[in-house]
Amino acid sequence: MSQQIENTLVIEAYQAIAEEILAFVGENSWDEAGATYEIFGKMISSTWWSKYNSELDRLGSDIPRDVSKLAKEKIFFLRKHLLDLTGDRIWGLTFTLYPTGKFNIQYDYNKPKDYEETDYS
Template sequence: MIAETAYQTLANYLSNIVNLNHWDKLVLEADIADSMVKSVCYGLKSDERFNNLNRLNPSAAADMKKALFFLRDNIKETTGERVWTINFELLSNRKFNINYSYEKPDWLG
Protein backbone atom coordinates (compact mmCIF):
# COMPACT_ATOMS: atom_id res chain seq x y z
CA MET A 1 0.00 0.00 0.00
CA ILE A 2 1.08 3.61 -0.52
CA ALA A 3 -0.15 6.70 1.32
CA GLU A 4 -2.37 7.83 -1.56
CA THR A 5 -4.13 4.46 -1.57
CA ALA A 6 -4.67 4.68 2.18
CA TYR A 7 -6.17 8.17 1.85
CA GLN A 8 -8.47 6.96 -0.94
CA THR A 9 -9.56 4.00 1.21
CA LEU A 10 -10.50 6.35 4.07
CA ALA A 11 -12.36 8.69 1.69
CA ASN A 12 -14.29 5.77 0.18
CA TYR A 13 -15.16 4.44 3.62
CA LEU A 14 -16.60 7.78 4.70
CA SER A 15 -18.44 8.30 1.40
CA ASN A 16 -20.13 4.93 1.71
CA ILE A 17 -21.42 5.32 5.26
CA VAL A 18 -23.22 8.64 4.93
CA ASN A 19 -27.03 8.67 4.64
CA LEU A 20 -27.32 12.12 3.07
CA ASN A 21 -26.91 13.19 -0.53
CA HIS A 22 -25.45 16.56 0.45
CA TRP A 23 -22.92 17.19 3.19
CA ASP A 24 -20.14 19.67 3.84
CA LYS A 25 -17.67 17.44 5.63
CA LEU A 26 -17.34 13.83 6.76
CA VAL A 27 -15.05 13.10 9.69
CA LEU A 28 -13.22 10.00 10.90
CA GLU A 29 -11.54 10.31 14.30
CA ALA A 30 -9.46 7.23 15.00
CA ASP A 31 -7.29 6.25 17.96
CA ILE A 32 -4.86 3.54 16.91
CA ALA A 33 -3.55 0.99 19.39
CA ASP A 34 -1.11 -1.77 18.52
CA SER A 35 -3.71 -4.05 16.93
CA MET A 36 -7.05 -2.27 17.26
CA VAL A 37 -8.74 0.97 16.25
CA LYS A 38 -11.31 2.96 18.21
CA SER A 39 -13.07 5.24 15.76
CA VAL A 40 -15.93 7.71 15.52
CA CYS A 41 -17.45 8.86 12.23
CA TYR A 42 -19.86 11.72 11.70
CA GLY A 43 -20.84 14.31 9.15
CA LEU A 44 -21.36 18.04 9.12
CA LYS A 45 -23.94 19.90 7.06
CA SER A 46 -24.41 23.65 7.58
CA ASP A 47 -22.35 23.32 10.79
CA GLU A 48 -24.79 20.73 12.20
CA ARG A 49 -23.40 17.38 13.19
CA PHE A 50 -25.23 14.26 12.03
CA ASN A 51 -24.63 10.68 13.02
CA ASN A 52 -27.16 8.86 10.83
CA LEU A 53 -24.60 6.69 9.12
CA ASN A 54 -24.91 3.37 7.33
CA ARG A 55 -23.27 0.25 8.68
CA LEU A 56 -20.89 -1.25 6.17
CA ASN A 57 -19.87 -4.83 5.69
CA PRO A 58 -16.99 -6.07 7.82
CA SER A 59 -14.55 -6.03 4.89
CA ALA A 60 -15.02 -2.24 4.46
CA ALA A 61 -14.21 -1.71 8.14
CA ALA A 62 -11.21 -4.04 7.82
CA ASP A 63 -9.94 -2.04 4.83
CA MET A 64 -10.32 1.18 6.82
CA LYS A 65 -8.31 -0.30 9.69
CA LYS A 66 -5.59 -1.56 7.32
CA ALA A 67 -5.28 1.95 5.87
CA LEU A 68 -4.97 3.47 9.34
CA PHE A 69 -2.38 0.89 10.41
CA PHE A 70 -0.43 1.56 7.21
CA LEU A 71 -0.39 5.32 7.82
CA ARG A 72 0.66 4.81 11.45
CA ASP A 73 3.48 2.45 10.47
CA ASN A 74 4.58 4.56 7.50
CA ILE A 75 4.94 7.67 9.66
CA LYS A 76 6.88 5.68 12.26
CA GLU A 77 9.26 4.41 9.56
CA THR A 78 9.82 7.80 7.96
CA THR A 79 9.90 10.07 11.02
CA GLY A 80 10.56 7.80 13.99
CA GLU A 81 7.45 9.22 15.67
CA ARG A 82 4.53 7.07 16.88
CA VAL A 83 1.12 8.31 15.72
CA TRP A 84 -1.71 7.54 18.14
CA THR A 85 -4.63 9.41 16.57
CA ILE A 86 -5.57 10.18 12.98
CA ASN A 87 -8.34 12.65 12.18
CA PHE A 88 -9.39 12.46 8.54
CA GLU A 89 -11.84 15.02 7.14
CA LEU A 90 -13.37 14.52 3.69
CA LEU A 91 -14.77 17.71 2.18
CA SER A 92 -17.69 17.76 -0.24
CA ASN A 93 -15.34 18.77 -3.09
CA ARG A 94 -13.45 15.47 -2.48
CA LYS A 95 -10.43 17.24 -1.00
CA PHE A 96 -9.36 16.13 2.44
CA ASN A 97 -7.55 17.26 5.56
CA ILE A 98 -5.61 14.87 7.74
CA ASN A 99 -4.20 15.56 11.19
CA TYR A 100 -1.99 13.31 13.25
CA SER A 101 -1.58 13.30 17.02
CA TYR A 102 1.52 11.96 18.70
CA GLU A 103 0.00 11.96 22.18
CA LYS A 104 -1.23 8.66 23.56
CA PRO A 105 -5.00 8.78 24.28
CA ASP A 106 -5.97 8.44 27.95
CA TRP A 107 -8.04 5.30 27.32
CA LEU A 108 -4.89 3.47 26.22
CA GLY A 109 -3.27 4.04 29.60
Protein backbone atom coordinates in the same frame (compact mmCIF):
# COMPACT_ATOMS: atom_id res chain seq x y z
CA MET B 1 10.92 0.91 -1.29
CA SER B 2 10.94 3.70 -3.88
CA GLN B 3 9.42 7.10 -3.15
CA GLN B 4 6.88 6.60 -5.94
CA ILE B 5 5.66 3.30 -4.45
CA GLU B 6 5.47 4.85 -0.97
CA ASN B 7 3.45 7.78 -2.34
CA THR B 8 1.08 5.38 -4.11
CA LEU B 9 0.56 3.38 -0.90
CA VAL B 10 -0.15 6.55 1.08
CA ILE B 11 -2.67 7.70 -1.53
CA GLU B 12 -4.33 4.26 -1.41
CA ALA B 13 -4.55 4.58 2.38
CA TYR B 14 -6.21 7.98 2.11
CA GLN B 15 -8.64 6.63 -0.50
CA ALA B 16 -9.62 3.68 1.73
CA ILE B 17 -10.32 6.03 4.65
CA ALA B 18 -12.35 8.33 2.39
CA GLU B 19 -14.34 5.32 1.11
CA GLU B 20 -15.20 4.36 4.69
CA ILE B 21 -16.41 7.90 5.41
CA LEU B 22 -18.46 7.94 2.19
CA ALA B 23 -20.03 4.62 3.17
CA PHE B 24 -20.98 6.16 6.52
CA VAL B 25 -22.54 9.22 4.83
CA GLY B 26 -24.47 7.02 2.39
CA GLU B 27 -27.23 8.94 0.60
CA ASN B 28 -27.36 11.76 3.18
CA SER B 29 -26.61 15.37 2.19
CA TRP B 30 -23.33 16.67 3.59
CA ASP B 31 -20.98 19.64 3.48
CA GLU B 32 -18.17 17.82 5.26
CA ALA B 33 -17.75 14.42 6.85
CA GLY B 34 -15.05 12.72 8.78
CA ALA B 35 -13.76 10.14 11.15
CA THR B 36 -11.55 10.11 14.19
CA TYR B 37 -9.45 7.03 14.82
CA GLU B 38 -7.59 6.03 17.98
CA ILE B 39 -4.83 3.58 17.08
CA PHE B 40 -3.76 1.04 19.68
CA GLY B 41 -1.58 -2.07 19.33
CA LYS B 42 -3.89 -4.27 17.25
CA MET B 43 -7.13 -2.33 17.65
CA ILE B 44 -8.56 0.88 16.23
CA SER B 45 -11.44 2.79 17.79
CA SER B 46 -13.44 4.83 15.27
CA THR B 47 -16.10 7.53 15.37
CA TRP B 48 -17.69 9.06 12.27
CA TRP B 49 -19.65 12.25 11.72
CA SER B 50 -21.07 14.45 9.02
CA LYS B 51 -22.17 18.07 8.82
CA TYR B 52 -24.85 19.59 6.67
CA ASN B 53 -25.80 23.27 6.97
CA SER B 54 -23.55 23.44 10.06
CA GLU B 55 -25.53 20.70 11.85
CA LEU B 56 -23.45 17.83 13.21
CA ASP B 57 -24.81 14.31 12.72
CA ARG B 58 -23.20 11.20 14.21
CA LEU B 59 -25.79 8.82 12.74
CA GLY B 60 -24.99 7.35 9.37
CA SER B 61 -25.30 4.31 7.19
CA ASP B 62 -23.89 0.92 8.10
CA ILE B 63 -20.37 0.56 6.75
CA PRO B 64 -19.75 -2.70 4.85
CA ARG B 65 -17.30 -4.94 6.68
CA ASP B 66 -14.85 -5.14 3.75
CA VAL B 67 -14.72 -1.32 3.45
CA SER B 68 -14.09 -0.95 7.18
CA LYS B 69 -11.49 -3.72 7.22
CA LEU B 70 -9.53 -2.17 4.36
CA ALA B 71 -9.59 1.28 6.02
CA LYS B 72 -8.24 -0.22 9.26
CA GLU B 73 -5.46 -2.07 7.39
CA LYS B 74 -4.48 1.18 5.68
CA ILE B 75 -4.49 3.08 8.98
CA PHE B 76 -2.08 0.50 10.43
CA PHE B 77 0.03 1.00 7.29
CA LEU B 78 0.08 4.77 7.90
CA ARG B 79 1.11 4.21 11.52
CA LYS B 80 4.09 2.09 10.44
CA HIS B 81 4.96 4.33 7.50
CA LEU B 82 5.05 7.47 9.64
CA LEU B 83 7.04 5.69 12.37
CA ASP B 84 9.59 4.56 9.77
CA LEU B 85 9.65 8.02 8.15
CA THR B 86 9.76 10.24 11.25
CA GLY B 87 10.59 7.99 14.18
CA ASP B 88 7.36 9.11 15.87
CA ARG B 89 4.36 6.86 16.40
CA ILE B 90 0.87 8.15 15.71
CA TRP B 91 -1.81 7.30 18.26
CA GLY B 92 -4.69 8.66 16.27
CA LEU B 93 -5.80 10.57 13.25
CA THR B 94 -8.72 12.71 12.20
CA PHE B 95 -9.70 12.66 8.54
CA THR B 96 -12.11 15.33 7.23
CA LEU B 97 -13.51 14.92 3.73
CA TYR B 98 -15.30 17.51 1.58
CA PRO B 99 -17.69 16.87 -1.35
CA THR B 100 -15.09 18.31 -3.76
CA GLY B 101 -12.78 15.40 -2.92
CA LYS B 102 -10.43 17.58 -0.91
CA PHE B 103 -9.55 16.38 2.55
CA ASN B 104 -7.65 17.31 5.68
CA ILE B 105 -5.80 14.83 7.85
CA GLN B 106 -4.47 15.53 11.32
CA TYR B 107 -2.22 13.06 13.10
CA ASP B 108 -2.20 12.70 16.89
CA TYR B 109 1.23 11.87 18.32
CA ASN B 110 0.09 11.95 21.97
CA LYS B 111 0.02 8.59 23.72
CA PRO B 112 -3.17 8.11 25.78
CA LYS B 113 -2.40 8.67 29.47
CA ASP B 114 -3.56 5.28 30.76
CA TYR B 115 -2.41 3.24 27.78
CA GLU B 116 -0.17 0.23 28.42
CA GLU B 117 1.29 -1.27 25.24
CA THR B 118 1.01 -4.76 26.74
CA ASP B 119 -2.76 -4.28 27.13
CA TYR B 120 -3.36 -4.34 23.39
CA SER B 121 -0.41 -6.03 21.73
